[in-house]
Amino acid sequence: MFLARIYITLKPAVNDPQGLTVQNGLHSLGYASVADVRIGKYLELRVAGDDAGQAEADVARMCDQLLANPVIEEFRFSLEAVAE
Amino acid sequence: MFLARIYITLKPAVNDPQGLTVQNGLHSLGYASVADVRIGKYLELRVAGDDAGQAEADVARMCDQLLANPVIEEFRFSLEAVAE
Numbered sequence: 001m002f003l004a005r006i007y008i009t010l011k012p013a014v015n016d017p018q019g020l021t022v023q024n025g026l027h028s029l030g031y032a033s034v035a036d037v038r039i040g041k042y043l044e045l046r047v048a049g050d051d052a053g054q055a056e057a058d059v060a061r062m063c064d065q066l067l068a069n070p071v072i073e074e075f076r077f078s079l080e081a082v083a084e
Numbered sequence: 085m086f087l088a089r090i091y092i093t094l095k096p097a098v099n100d101p102q103g104l105t106v107q108n109g110l111h112s113l114g115y116a117s118v119a120d121v122r123i124g125k126y127l128e129l130r131v132a133g134d135d136a137g138q139a140e141a142d143v144a145r146m147c148d149q150l151l152a153n154p155v156i157e158e159f160r161f162s163l164e165a166v167a168e
Binding site for chain 2: 008009022023034
């Protein structure tokens with residue numbers, strides 16, 4: 001069994017209004033040194049099986065098909081073998 | 085200047101209906117081997133300054149005050165020194 005940690009972020013050229021709002025909130029709280037806030041998604045999921053190559057291919061396809069929006073987002077992930 | 089990568093996840097005891105919905109979607113797509121889908125947030129932001137200890141303390145306070153909901157979420161983060 002593998003634990004997949006998936007990071008989905010907006011492509012650099014895409015505006016991030018949610019990040020801007022959070023940045024303004026942080027400035028309002030006094031954190032004037034903060035810039036370039038970008039907000040993405042972080043997913044953890046478990047994939048049954050013993051074949052790391054198969055699990056890696058599966059997770060990449062899951063991201064392409066459902067988890068990430070390929071028009072505006074990009075993704076990366078890591079796999080860690082874990083006990084059942 | 086530091087690049088902070090912040091991972092905000094639901095506490096293990098908290099239900100994740102969004103994760104369950106995604107898991108059902110993955111099962112519908114044929115990924116029957118997927119289990120325990122948990123969805124969190126991933127933030128990147130830049131903190132000006134040269135003092136790593138100060139930046140670390142600032143980011144921890146930002147998470148406590150605004151970015152994470154301490155009732156149901158937990159957070160962790162990493163700092164990387166980057167060029168201005």
